[in-house]
Amino acid sequence: MDAATAEAAVVTWRLARRPDSWITRLFDYKPFLIGLCLAPAIGLLVVFLTYPLGLGFWLALTNSTIGQRGHFVGLANFISVLSDPVFQLSVFNTIFYTAAATVGKFGLGLWLALLLNHHLPFKSFLRAIVLLPWIVPTVLSAIVWWWMYSPQFSIISYILVNVLHLRSTYINFLGSAWPARWSLVVANTWRGIPFVAIITLAGLQTIPPSLYEAALLDGASSWQRFRFITVPLLLPILSVALTLSTLFTFSDFQLVYAITDGGPFNTTQIMATLAYQVAIPGSELGQGAAIAVAMIPFLVALTAINYFGLARRKWQQGPANE
Amino acid sequence: MDRLTRRQSLLLGAGALGMTTLSGRGALAATMEAGVPVADVKPPSFALEKGATLKVLRPAKFIDPDEAWFRANTKKFIEQTGVQVELDFISWEQLRPQTAVTANTGAGPDIIVGWSADPQIYASKLVDLTDVGEYLGAKYGGWFDLATLYGTKWGSGGKQWIAIPLGGGTGPAVYRISWVKEAGYDAIPNDLNELLTLVQKLKKIGHPAGWALGHAVGDANGYADWLMWSHGAYAIDEHGKVAIDSQEMINALNYCKELYPNLISGTTSWNDASNNQAFAAGEISLTFNGVSIYYVLKNAKDKRLNEIAADTNNVLPPYGLSKGHPPMSALVINAMLFQHSKFPNAAKDYIRFMMEAPQYGPWLSDCYGYWSNPLKAYSEMAFWNGDPKIAAYKEGMNTPYYDGYKGPISANSSALAANYILVDMFAKVATGNASAKDAAAFAARQAERYYKA
Numbered sequence: 001m002d003a004a005t006a007e008a009a010v011v012t013w014r015l016a017r018r019p020d021s022w023i024t025r026l027f028d029y030k031p032f033l034i035g036l037c038l039a040p041a042i043g044l045l046v047v048f049l050t051y052p053l054g055l056g057f058w059l060a061l062t063n064s065t066i067g068q069r070g071h072f073v074g075l076a077n078f079i080s081v082l083s084d085p086v087f088q089l090s091v092f093n094t095i096f097y098t099a100a101a102t103v104g105k106f107g108l109g110l111w112l113a114l115l116l117n118h119h120l121p122f123k124s125f126l127r128a129i130v131l132l133p134w135i136v137p138t139v140l141s142a143i144v145w146w147w148m149y150s151p152q153f154s155i156i157s158y159i160l161v162n163v164l165h166l167r168s169t170y171i172n173f174l175g176s177a178w179p180a181r182w183s184l185v186v187a188n189t190w191r192g193i194p195f196v197a198i199i200t201l202a203g204l205q206t207i208p209p210s211l212y213e214a215a216l217l218d219g220a221s222s223w224q225r226f227r228f229i230t231v232p233l234l235l236p237i238l239s240v241a242l243t244l245s246t247l248f249t250f251s252d253f254q255l256v257y258a259i260t261d262g263g264p265f266n267t268t269q270i271m272a273t274l275a276y277q278v279a280i281p282g283s284e285l286g287q288g289a290a291i292a293v294a295m296i297p298f299l300v301a302l303t304a305i306n307y308f309g310l311a312r313r314k315w316q317q318g319p320a321n322e
Numbered sequence: 323m324d325r326l327t328r329r330q331s332l333l334l335g336a337g338a339l340g341m342t343t344l345s346g347r348g349a350l351a352a353t354m355e356a357g358v359p360v361a362d363v364k365p366p367s368f369a370l371e372k373g374a375t376l377k378v379l380r381p382a383k384f385i386d387p388d389e390a391w392f393r394a395n396t397k398k399f400i401e402q403t404g405v406q407v408e409l410d411f412i413s414w415e416q417l418r419p420q421t422a423v424t425a426n427t428g429a430g431p432d433i434i435v436g437w438s439a440d441p442q443i444y445a446s447k448l449v450d451l452t453d454v455g456e457y458l459g460a461k462y463g464g465w466f467d468l469a470t471l472y473g474t475k476w477g478s479g480g481k482q483w484i485a486i487p488l489g490g491g492t493g494p495a496v497y498r499i500s501w502v503k504e505a506g507y508d509a510i511p512n513d514l515n516e517l518l519t520l521v522q523k524l525k526k527i528g529h530p531a532g533w534a535l536g537h538a539v540g541d542a543n544g545y546a547d548w549l550m551w552s553h554g555a556y557a558i559d560e561h562g563k564v565a566i567d568s569q570e571m572i573n574a575l576n577y578c579k580e581l582y583p584n585l586i587s588g589t590t591s592w593n594d595a596s597n598n599q600a601f602a603a604g605e606i607s608l609t610f611n612g613v614s615i616y617y618v619l620k621n622a623k624d625k626r627l628n629e630i631a632a633d634t635n636n637v638l639p640p641y642g643l644s645k646g647h648p649p650m651s652a653l654v655i656n657a658m659l660f661q662h663s664k665f666p667n668a669a670k671d672y673i674r675f676m677m678e679a680p681q682y683g684p685w686l687s688d689c690y691g692y693w694s695n696p697l698k699a700y701s702e703m704a705f706w707n708g709d710p711k712i713a714a715y716k717e718g719m720n721t722p723y724y725d726g727y728k729g730p731i732s733a734n735s736s737a738l739a740a741n742y743i744l745v746d747m748f749a750k751v752a753t754g755n756a757s758a759k760d761a762a763a764f765a766a767r768q769a770e771r772y773y774k775a
Binding site: 065067085086149151169170175176180261262263264280282 | 415426536537539586589591592593596599600733736741742753764768771772
């Protein structure tokens, strides 16, 4: 085959190929394809996240009530809300509730995970049981706690008074400020333990047993093994759990709403329940939205602390960066 | 409805048959219609629109007859007029937002049976119902004060009807007859000092009284209102200014503080279910509540509960310094007809129909005090006296007191109750967490947040 024939053959072959239709070309165009693939996800985000969040921000800047659409009032709602002693109390309550419950959840959750990490009989069964508080719908468990904290029908009081005879009167769990706050912290802790326990248990299982064996050979005590192997290797996953758990607790609504609804005299009123109370039953949509929006800086700060504090080393940059 | 109880099917069947072959209590109600004194007034004639269809929304039932009779009466209206009516029930908490959406979008149900203050809030979106209101008032002996307050446009002197009140849920005093007797009293005294003595004695004999002071939207607000009004105090004055910080209110707060240690423990954590439970369990001897406590005890299948019902009485709450009327109000439901309705005549006729004795009578009597009547003539129905223990409930709307009394009825008045401003004021003083003076000043400032001009 000489060169000319060869060239002709190539030309023929090129001619034989059908030209791309516009639709093929469109789909071969990368920016379009990327946009197309992202569209469903972006659509979902816009409809279900950006729009409600944006609407919340907008409402916070208006004097809308449930009856009327309202108009733009700038930061008036925020100024009004910040000077409200009930709001200030709710900020304190929310911070206390989150801090105390998070300490409780992590202390007990980690302990439970360490126990479950041992070879126990009925291990899988026990692990499944541990998840129960997390599986039960929050409102159901809230109602159960409400009964347990009832000043008249509490099973805890019943056991202490009628069975064990340790007290003569029923406990007034929710009737005054601090007992009510601690009671809610206990309920929230109970509910949050499984989340921490299961996540840290997963983390514990990724720690290679060889490290413990090596430490054993070196004569490390069990405390030293925990302090120098378990803790550092668990820290990355622990920080993820911590971030999520504090966010969940901070924005909790159901437990408090169903057990005390913020009573007595707002001593257990948290920001989420106050926002609802002011906006929906109280009709002041703008003020309620401002309270809800006021939660956002706290949530961002919490995330940032966890992100930059605990997590910086491991899960952000990966082990290669050590 | 998934499953009909025997009673429900009876009621529904009764409605379908036009109540000609009733048995049981339904039959009783039908003959009692005659007991409603009716003036000879010609009904306004509404030219029903051809092919009219109506959508009606009302709050969900708590007791079965409420829904069963409402459905049966609606069915009767459909049969008699050919107007199709779609009736929906919605949870109490969702009703207010749903009303707001309907009013603001101009779409949705033609008629909403909504909460107390809503007709005033949406007055500009509602069809004038003066013809229906005047006709019903003339025929059925006039409207009670609370009905006129909520049903007519504020400032119209009770003349311009913008909604027709169907009924009110009230909370008089509920007590155990034998324990009050044991404490040395034949009845609940109207004098506040006497009442305090009774409550102290009840505590001494081991059967304390109990009133909710937690965040219980119905019960705790009802108790706070009673404390306030029975001392001649009020939250808002005639000009819409906050009037909480008054000597009368301080007296009420101090009285609450004296009562509190004599009550059952833990009332500051009570919600709306707590006093019902405590009463049914025999833990308390006296409280304020709707008829639900008595109704449940009386109709329970448990003999022990029936015995408690036999020992229970419901009476008007102690008057204290209130003159002429007991210091209590009611949660009123009002039928509102929206301007976006394409069939306003059919809708008006539906509202009129539901309020007429053949329909309203059985509904009211089978609800057994759960709803108090807004029209005076219905107080003459025999069932109110057939069981004297529920007679107090027929007075539910015979009261000049309302949320935010004596100010204009507006969205603000519901905000007072929804944010527990009065309840928390009383709770703080009762538990010694604030002095009466400080608590009143604090509550006044909080109320001003909502009553700002």
